[in-house]
Every structure is written in structure tokens, then in C-alpha cells.
Amino acid sequence: MKKYVYSAVFMILFFSILLFPEQAFCGASKGLTLWLETLVPSLLPVMILSNILISTNLAGRLAYPAYILILRFLGLSIFGSYALLCGFLCGFPMGVKVLSDLRKKNMISEEESAYLALFCNNVSPAFTLNYLFGQHLNRNHLPVGAVLMIVYGSPLLYGLLTNPTFRNKNAGQISSVSSVNKASFTAPNMAVTDACITNGIQSITKLGGYITLFSVFTSIMDLIPHSSELLKALLTALLEITTGIHRLSALSLPMPILTILLCTATVFGGLCCAAQSQAMLNDLGISFRRYLGSKTIITVLAFFMTIFLFF
Numbered sequence: 129m130k131k132y133v134y135s136a137v138f139m140i141l142f143f144s145i146l147l148f149p150e151q152a153f154c155g156a157s158k159g160l161t162l163w164l165e166t167l168v169p170s171l172l173p174v175m176i177l178s179n180i181l182i183s184t185n186l187a188g189r190l191a192y193p194a195y196i197l198i199l200r201f202l203g204l205s206i207f208g209s210y211a212l213l214c215g216f217l218c219g220f221p222m223g224v225k226v227l228s229d230l231r232k233k234n235m236i237s238e239e240e241s242a243y244l245a246l247f248c249n250n251v252s253p254a255f256t257l258n259y260l261f262g263q264h265l266n267r268n269h270l271p272v273g274a275v276l277m278i279v280y281g282s283p284l285l286y287g288l289l290t291n292p293t294f295r296n297k298n299a300g301q302i303s304s305v306s307s308v309n310k311a312s313f314t315a316p317n318m319a320v321t322d323a324c325i326t327n328g329i330q331s332i333t334k335l336g337g338y339i340t341l342f343s344v345f346t347s348i349m350d351l352i353p354h355s356s357e358l359l360k361a362l363l364t365a366l367l368e369i370t371t372g373i374h375r376l377s378a379l380s381l382p383m384p385i386l387t388i389l390l391c392t393a394t395v396f397g398g399l400c401c402a403a404q405s406q407a408m409l410n411d412l413g414i415s416f417r418r419y420l421g422s423k424t425i426i427t428v429l430a431f432f433m434t435i436f437l438f439f
Contacts, residue, residue, distance in 0.1 A: 155347025159340040179324035219252030228408040246422035282430035342400035369398035395430040
């Protein structure tokens with residue numbers, strides 16, 4: 129059934145591009161602009177440097193100060209702690225990207241990577257503060273701390289709720305503090321740097337392809353006749369987070385409803401971000417359906433947290 133749905137979606141998109149080339153061109157231009165002006169300068173250096181840190185075993189040293197606290201609450205290994213930090217601080221899809229890189233080098237267990245992949249892939253604080261809060265929620269005079277608590281507290285809450293299962297499966301595999309402190313590392317060299325740059329460019333190029341496709345899809349969707357602006361905004365937010373937030377904030381909605389929609393849309397991240405992560409999720413043995421299921425649960429948690437904190 130799933131393959132027929134995918135086939136139908138891509139056939140519709142293909143013929144829509146042929147029938148409405150101007151709309152498709154506009155959407156592709158927006159997607160490529162977003163990729164070139166936002167993702168490439170913000171994510172490519174992070175991807176390259178993260179690959180270097182992992183390849184030289186410096187990632188463990190970097191995560192060590194936070195590891196002691198994370199070990200107490202979540203029971204993660206040193207490299208699991210590094211993946212958690214990247215997933216919460218660097219933005220989509222760095223959480224699963226780092227986990228995939230760690231698994232390929234056998235630096236993290238299959239159980240731990242599968243556990244983390246379901247909640248450590250999130251928007252970056254820079255996106256939340258500058259775009260969500262600074263441009264769309266700040267005018268509502270909401271406390272920034274509460275917004276951050278919703279966006280990052282909901283995935284952390286999911287991680288805590290699912291943690292007992294992970295602890296039982298992963299018991300005995302968590303690295304000790306002393307072993308991490310004594311772990312050796314390799315000095316970076318040109319061969320390692322060259323390989324990491326190549327990997328980063330391949331990853332960021334693939335992200336650009338997904339963003340372009342979803343931007344075209346979003347642009348074509350505007351041609352749907354007799355559809356309300358609310359429906360278009362909700363569908364756009366479901367597909368792509370940046371344009372979705374912009375369209376939702378442009379609606380004449382009561383402030384409480386708008387706050388709920390913007391916060392939950394940010395937490396969900398959109399199908400575009402999920403699609404960007406799919407190849408890396410496959411490396412971790414996580415199905416796309418399972419990942420979307422966890423994201424849906426986290427979004428529901430964010431919905432109730434928004435109501436609790438603001439209403």
C-alpha cells in the first residue's frame with residue numbers, strides 16, 4: 129500500500145511541474161535560496177567539524193563535561209551524550225546524522241542509537257530564538273523561557289518516559305567515567321579532514337534536494353481551488369517548517385490558538401525534515417513510520433505543555 133501512495137504522490141508532483149512550470153520554478157527557487165543562504169552556511173561547517181571530532185575520538189572529550197549530568201538522568205554513553213547535544217543544539221538532521229556516523233564506526237550500541245534517534249533530532253536553538261520567537265512569537269509578549277521549555281522539554285520528556293526500556297536493553301554497555309577520561313584520541317590530519325569534507329558536502333547536497341522537492345510541492349499546493357488559507361497553512365506546516373510557520377503567523381487567529389499551532393509545528397519539524405533524516409534512520413534500523421510515530425507523540429506532549437504553561 130505504501131509504495132502505491134509514494135508512487136501517486138511523485139506522479140502528481142511530476143505532472144504538476146509540467147502543467148504549472150512557473151509555479152514550480154518559483155517553489156524550486158525558494159527552496160534553493162533557503163538551502164544556499166541558510167542551511168549551507170549554518171550546517172555544512174558543523175557537519176564537517178562533527179565528522180572530524182568523531183573520526184579523531186575528540187567527540188567524547190568535548191561531550192565529557194555534560195556527560196556526567198546526562199549519565200545520571202538518561203544513562204547514556206559518552207558518545208550518546210555527544211549525539212544528544214548535537215541533536216538539541218545543531219538542528220535538523222544533525223541528531224540522526226551524528227548517530228549514523230557513530231554507528232558506522234561502532235562507537236555507539238545499536239540499542240542506544242535506536243533509543244536516541246526517536247527524540248534527539250530537533251530544531252536548533254538559533255532557529256527557535258531568531259525565527260520562531262524573534263520573528264513570530266515575540267510580538268505576543270510570551271516568555272522566551274517558556275517557549276524553549278516547550279520546544280526542547282517535550283522531546284526530553286519523551287526520552288525520560290521511554291528511558292526505562294532503553295536502560296533494561298542497554299544495561300552494562302554504558303561507558304564508565306574513568307574509561308572515558310582515559311580514552312585516547314588521534315590528532316586530525318589532512319586525509320581525515322578531506323574525507324570529512326567530502327562526507328559533509330554529500331550530506332548537505334542531499335538535504336538541498338529534499339528541500340527543493342518539498343518547496344515545489346508547497347508551491348504547487350497553492351493552486352488547490354476553493355481551499356481556505358488555514359488549511360493551506362496547516363498543510364504547509366506539515367510539509368515544511370519554515371514556510372509553514374510564516375504562513376500560520378500571517379493568519380488572523382486568536383493569540384492562544386496561534387501559539388499552540390506555532391509551537392507544535394516547530395516541535396514536529398515537518399515531513400521535509402523527516403525525509404532528510406530517512407537515509408540516516410535506515411542506517412540505525414529505524415523505520416520511517418516509527419520515527420514519525422515518536423514525533424507525533426512528542427508533538428502531542430508539546431501541545432499539552434503549551435496549554436499548561438500559557439493558559
